Amino acid sequence: MHSTTRREPAGAAPPDTGDEPGFTAARARRETAGRFAGIVAALPADFPLPGSGRTAERFDALTTVAEQDVCVARLVEGHLDAAAILAELGGPPVGPGERWGVWAAEPPGEGLTAKRGGDGWTVSGLKRYCSGAHSCTHALVTASADGGRRLFAVANADGTRPVEGSWQALGMAGSDTPDIRFDDVPAVPVGGPEGYVDRPGFQHGGIGVAACWYGGARAVAAALLGAARGRGSDPLTLAHLGAVDVRLHAAGAVLREAAADIDRDPHDTEGGARLRSLRVRAVVEGACADVLTHVGRATGAAPLCHDERHARAAADLAVYIRQHHAERNLAELGGLLAGRTGQDTRAGEDAR
Template identity: 45%
Template sequence: MTRLREHSSDLHLSAGPFGGVAAASLDEADRVDAFGTDVAATLAWAVGVGAARGNQRSLADDWSFLAAVASRDVGAARILEPHLDALDILDQAHRDGYDLDLASVQADSESSWGVFAAEGAGTRLEARDDGSGWLLTGTKPWCSLAQHLSHALITAWVGDERRLFAVALQTPEVTPHEGPWHAKGLPQVVSAPVDFAAAPAAPVGESGWYLRRPGFAAGGIGVAACWWGGALPLRDALVDAARRDGADQLSRVHLGRVDAALWAARLALRSAAREMNGLPQASHPATLAARVRAIVADAVETTLAESARALGPLPLVADEAHARRVADLEIYLRQHHGERDLARIGADIAEGRGSW
């Protein structure tokens, strides 16, 4: 693949206060050996990013930065995004007036965070207050990087409702599984179950707050910004192919399809950033987030398919960075649930939510 081009301005909407920090963080990323594949080094960089970015940012700032990181390495974005999401959740809990006892789980500014909220058949994580504090017991599926992270925000059942808790992962009461994880894409980001045996935890918000909080939808769009940024170097490869001597009309057709799809996805991200920042207020943020994720996911699927047709097998077997990017994106995109997510959009519209 050709040298990576700079894409951080492709989504950016304003010269906000995160701009200088973002540029410095990206420069630092370029100096990290095995950025994205060395989990420890990339996590250390991510913790530094979280500590430096401050609170005065727009969604466009955050999503632009995530996209720029993904354009460098999809794995790095996959490592960074949940850490920043966790920090945003904790900040939102503070703003909503909740007292957080993070010291009880030894969390501080040097902590590395994941967000574990998935549910799975046959597994259940329960929380109970034994009078001296909250304890987590059971199994949580799909816990990415649990063997590497110091802490996580994790949903657990309290009766019939889910509540969010902060928990330290590197303790005797917590046992991350090593797999199964046979993925060829994102092999370093192992997402496997974790067993909890009366692990101490600190509540974050009341029951149900995590799912209904302002900002939940924005976090989902942040993942889509990573997908979008990760696809930009594939567009670059198509541009280079269309410029070669002897390039035929079909190479331009493939490029045109990808360009139009990614351009539309960019507009969707920009529109969502404006709307969720209050211009105007999003009346149904969950529907907006689902629409944006569907648009971006389709655009990236189109990019993967068209680049495969246009470029053939050579970069998949001879260009390590290109092959890894394709494999990483294919796994990362599975966080979008395709027709099930579209069905949720349809249900929202049928029930009168999320009108244009």
């Protein structure tokens, strides 16, 4: 038997008593939910889709949000990715006032199963890593069905229950990413079997996540820049700052090049989308890891202990970049370069 929370209306964050000063996970979830709702409400109707000729603008927007708050960017990226998926696969468009997530992680375990009956499709089971569990009104979820894995649109309402205690992270606490149990939830299929991972936009969306990582790294680097300005010509601090600038400059350049390549070949007629995604995500993840190391070594414990914004940005980024599968993704990249298919890791790549 699974322990679950009492069902709250979609859009409501878990309660916070407000009795404790400073950071609490409940406060982080509540603040993130509010900012997420505000940003989604203000999105222009013509916000650029991947491959629209304005992909760099899309990535820049995600980077900007992440530089302000990594957890908010995590939810905004999911909403924008859902809108792009629905457009690409011919699903229902996002409606006014709706906030969408993409809950497609498939780690080992129970997962979701879809069944088709006289009244249409339903999904049941356990879906892990559901970011925005209390603030998303709708979601795209992957589920096993006759004919293979499929993507479904669901309302986050009756029949969905977040599992109490299944998201214990301090980093990315505000993203509100527990497991959710689904009990015969009505579902609308979006695309055909394996359509979610086989479409070119799957790779483009993965680079959008990297744009958020990049923004988080810029937020973490701000503490080092402030320290360098305050310490004048301290050579060690300046050396760390120079190293961070090189990493961020390279990551930004790779993202801009990727955006241009996506706009040039949005339907992946050249077959290079997977290779591009693996390279870009690896470059940006490596840059983020280096930024965390350099900033920590240069500034010591002080900003981590006394600057809440920096502490949260560093903790959030350290968790967020673990959506990259490190050596597993590098092995796939090497296999592609060597002409070997290897193991396809796309199925569980994004913990959305």
